[in-house]
Amino acid sequence: MDILQYDTIDSTNIEAKRLTQSGKSPGFAVMSQNQTAGKGQYGRAWQTPPGNLALTTVLPLSTNLALRPTIALMAGIAIQDVIEPYLTAHQRLQIKWPNDILINGAKLSGTLVEADHSAMYIGIGINVAYRPEHVPYSTICLSEFAEVRPEILAEQLVQSLVDYHQSWITDGFEPLIPLYQERMFNFGEEIQFMVDRENSEWIEGQCLGVDSHGRLLIEQADGQVTAHASGDVIIKKSNASS
Structure with missing residues (x-):
């Protein structure tokens, strides 16, 4: 899949929408290591200082309306699959519903899923080099325990999303529920x-x-x-x- 790289951008989700509105077909991604106007869930600001990763993957929209609300959870599983190999033995990786990725309870990444009539946009923000400041929750970044190149991480994330998207389209979300709950923060608590x-x-x-x-x-x-x-x-x- 083609990954378009920008040094600095307002928002990878916004740029991805601009491109599809200009005629580009789903099946591409937009990444930047510096995002100036990123948004998370419920319109909250998402900080992406230089050295972190903002990535939006644009995929075909499912025609199954009942399936669409589970996109965010499917994305959470796909992201965790990529992050897990970077961890050390004492670190625990979990998904906080619907798709925040936590390491030992501290937030590593967040995801914003949006859709229009032609595509769905899976926007991922990952703390690679820096932790966000002035937020009311604990955070962590990948550089604290691993050497990670954002462009390589982006390639891995896109491939994982493509793979999970295909199985999600074919088989639905239900087969993924046990996998999701196995990784779920606070499950049973x-x-x-x-x-x-x-x-x-x-x-x-x-x-x-x-x-x-x-x-x-x-x-x-x-x-x-x-x-x-x-x-x-x-x-x-x-x-x-x-």
Whole structure:
């Protein structure tokens, strides 16, 4: 797959959309080691200082509407497969729902998945050389324990996404659920979950994993099991990542 490299860019997701709107077909990626206007989930700013990696992979949009909400979770598995070989023996790699990648509870990467009528855009931000500053959660970068070239990492990520995307299109998300839950942060544990951040509405309960639609399943104290398509697992900074 063609990977277009930029020294500095406003946003790899935005540039990828500009290219598809100009007629470029899905099946390419945009990368930069310096992103000035990156965004994460819910419109939050995502810092990509020089030396880190911002990567957007543009893939064909699934015609299966029921499958689309699971794109983010599929991407999380694909990213973790690439990062795992770089780890040392004492490091634990996990996915915080839906697709943040944590190392020993500290955030390494985040993913923003967007779609339009012609393609889906899987935007990945990875702390390669530097940790983000002034964020309310613990962070980590790859350079703390491994030598990583961002351009090589980008190639590995794109290939992993292409491979998982193909199996996801062919077989759906359901076969990936056991793999996702095996790697899931807080699986089977008590969690706090922010249902509505704007109104500070949250619940507590046991994380039961995810369903075939990618929704987070939480069993509350009264035995009620609720399924959530959006929201945030709350992790205090003293306990590591958010």
